[in-house]
Amino acid sequence: MLRNKGVADFMALLQGEAKKLKDHHKPTTCPACLLQISITFEGDRRLREASQVSCHDFWNACIAAITVQRSPNDINTLRLQLRRNVRVCRRQDLHGNPPRLVAQDLNDPVHMFIHSLYVLLGSCLMPVEGGHSALYNSRDPKKAFGNRGDLWPTLLSDLVPFGERQSAEAHVRWACQLFSPAPFMAMLPMLLGCRSVLFPSLLEPELRERILWYITQCLHADQGRDDYKWPDSVQSQCTRPSRLPWWMTLSSRCSLEITVSFMDMVFCGADSDPDDAVRFTLGFERALLPAVNTALEIHNTTGLRNSKAETTNLARMALLLFKRMDEPKSPQRDLHEVSRREMDRPTYMGIDITQSPHQLVHHALLKLYQKRTCSALSCGKSVHQASAGKSLPLCSGCKFTQYCSKECQRADWKHEAFPHKVICPILRLWTPGIQAGFELSGTRSAMDVLVASGEQNRTIFEAWAITRGLVSTHPLNAA
Numbered sequence: 506m507l508r509n510k511g512v513a514d515f516m517a518l519l520q521g522e523a524k525k526l527k528d529h530h531k532p533t534t535c536p537a538c539l540l541q542i543s544i545t546f547e548g549d550r551r552l553r554e555a556s557q558v559s560c561h562d563f564w565n566a567c568i569a570a571i572t573v574q575r576s577p578n579d580i581n582t583l584r585l586q587l588r589r590n591v592r593v594c595r596r597q598d599l600h601g602n603p604p605r606l607v608a609q610d611l612n613d614p615v616h617m618f619i620h621s622l623y624v625l626l627g628s629c630l631m632p633v634e635g636g637h638s639a640l641y642n643s644r645d646p647k648k649a650f651g652n653r654g655d656l657w658p659t660l661l662s663d664l665v666p667f668g669e670r671q672s673a674e675a676h677v678r679w680a681c682q683l684f685s686p687a688p689f690m691a692m693l694p695m696l697l698g699c700r701s702v703l704f705p706s707l708l709e710p711e712l713r714e715r716i717l718w719y720i721t722q723c724l725h726a727d728q729g730r731d732d733y734k735w736p737d738s739v740q741s742q743c744t745r746p747s748r749l750p751w752w753m754t755l756s757s758r759c760s761l762e763i764t765v766s767f768m769d770m771v772f773c774g775a776d777s778d779p780d781d782a783v784r785f786t787l788g789f790e791r792a793l794l795p796a797v798n799t800a801l802e803i804h805n806t807t808g809l810r811n812s813k814a815e816t817t818n819l820a821r822m823a824l825l826l827f828k829r830m831d832e833p834k835s836p837q838r839d840l841h842e843v844s845r846r847e848m849d850r851p852t853y854m855g856i857d858i859t860q861s862p863h864q865l866v867h868h869a870l871l872k873l874y875q876k877r878t879c880s881a882l883s884c885g886k887s888v889h890q891a892s893a894g895k896s897l898p899l900c901s902g903c904k905f906t907q908y909c910s911k912e913c914q915r916a917d918w919k920h921e922a923f924p925h926k927v928i929c930p931i932l933r934l935w936t937p938g939i940q941a942g943f944e945l946s947g948t949r950s951a952m953d954v955l956v957a958s959g960e961q962n963r964t965i966f967e968a969w970a971i972t973r974g975l976v977s978t979h980p981l982n983a984a
C-alpha cells in the first residue's frame with residue numbers, strides 16, 4: 506500500500522506525521538503506522554533524498570521526540586497515549602503486511618514508536634553513494650553544516666535541539682533500552698558531522714559505562730567466552746531483553762557490523778585525539794577484550810559482508826585493549842589468533858600497506874578530510890582548540906588542508922619532508938572526488954596526475970598521506 510505511493514504523496518504523509526508529533530508527551534502518532542512508514546522509507550533512496558529537502562518539520566519533530574526529556578511518569582503517559590492511538594487509528598490496513606502485528610508487539614508501543622523514529626532518522630542521515638550528504642561535508646559543526654542550504658540538517662541545533670548533553674543521554678538510554686541497532690545506526694552519521702560536540706558527553710562516567718555495556722552485548726560477549734566479566738564496581742542499570750520483537754530483529758543481523766563502525770567512529774572519527782580510544786575504554790579493558798575476541802570469532806566463522814575491514818578494526822581494538830591491560834597478560838590466552846597475526850602485519854583499514862598504496866592513500870585522505878584539524882604536521886590543533894567557534898581557514902589552492910594560523914600554513918608550505926608546495930596541486934584534483942562521497946569517483950584523473958607528476962613527487966605525496974592517515978587517526982600507531 507505505502508510502497509505504491511509517489512514521492513510527493515509520501516512527503517505529504519511525512520508532513521502530516523510532523524503535525525502529529527507536535528505534542529512531545531501526547532503525540533497523536535500511531536506507532537504501528539509509523540513502523541510501516543519507516544520500513545518503506547528505509548528501502549527507498551528517492552524518498553530519503555526528497556525528504557532531506559522538503560520535510561524539515563518532520564525531521565525536527567522526529568529528533569525532538571527522541572531527545573526530549575522524559576521522566577518515568579512521562580513514559581507511562583506516552584505509553585497509554587500510543588496504545589490509544591493504535592486503537593483509534595483509521596488506517597488499520599497499514600498495520601501489518603507482512604507480517605501482522607501481534608498483541609505482544611504492541612505491549613510496549615513506546616519501543617515501537619522510538620525504534621521507528623530512529624530507523625527513519627538513520628536512513629535520512631545516511632550518506633547516499635555519490636549523492637548529497639550534509640553531515641559528510643561538514644567542516645565545522647559549530648557553524649552551519651556544509652550543505653547547499655536546503656538539505657536537513659542545516660544547523661547543529663537541528664541535531665541537538667535540547668543541547669548536546671541531553672541528546673547524548675537520550676541516544677545512550679534508547680540504545681540500551683531498545684536493544685536495537687537503530688540508535689547506533691542513526692548516531693553514526695551524527696558522529697561523522699559533529700563528533701566533537703557529542704563525544705565529551707559520551708565520556709561522562711555514567712554514559713560511558715552504559716554505552717560500553719551495550720557495545721559488549723552487541724559484540725556477543727555472552728557467547729562462548731567464559732572469561733567475560735563486567736566490572737563489579739559498575740552498577741549497570743541495563744538488562745538484556747529475553748526476546749526482541751520481529752521489527753527489531755530485522756536489522757539485528759547487521760548489528761555487529763554497525764557496532765564495529767560505531768566503535769571506530771567513537772575511537773578515531775573526525776576531530777578525535779589519539780588518546781580518545783584510551784579515555785573511552787579505560788578501566789573496561791578486561792571486560793571489552795573477551796567481547797572483541799568473541800566478535801572476531803563470529804566474523805571469522807561467518808564471513809560477514811565487508812568483513813575484512815571490520816576484522817582489521819576489531820583486531821586493532823583488541824590490540825589496543827591488550828596493550829592497556831594490567832599485568833599479567835599472555836598473548837596466547839588473551840588475544841584471538843587474528844589479533845596475534847595482526848600484531849606483525851603492516852595494515853591500515855584492512856589494506857596491506859605494501860600491496861596497494863593507492864587505495865591506502867584514498868582511505869587516508871577520506872579520514873583526513875573529516876578530521877578538521879590544523880594540517881601542519883607539527884601542530885594538529887583541532888578547530889575547537891584553535892578558535893572560539895570559528896572554522897580553520899582552508900588552503901585556497903587545494904581546498905583540502907586547513908590551518909590554525911598563517912605561521913602553520915607557511916611552515917607546512919615549506920615542510921622539509923612533505924612540502925605542501927608539492928602536495929597542494931595533487932590534492933586539488935582529489936578534493937572534488939572526496940567531497941562527492943565515499944566512493945572513488947573523481948579520483949581516477951587525480952590518480953593519473955599523481956602518476957604524471959613524476960616519481961619523486963608521487964612518492965612524497967603517498968608518504969605524506971600515509972603518514973597523516975596512520976599517525977593522526979590511528980590510536981595504536983600514535984601510542
Ligand SMILES: [Zn+2]
Pocket residue numbers: 535536537538539591594595596597599600
Ligand atoms: Zn495506525
Ligand SMILES: [Zn+2]
Pocket residue numbers: 879880881884885886908909910913
Ligand atoms: Zn596549526
Ligand SMILES: [Zn+2]
Pocket residue numbers: 900901902903904905906925928929930932
Ligand atoms: Zn593547498
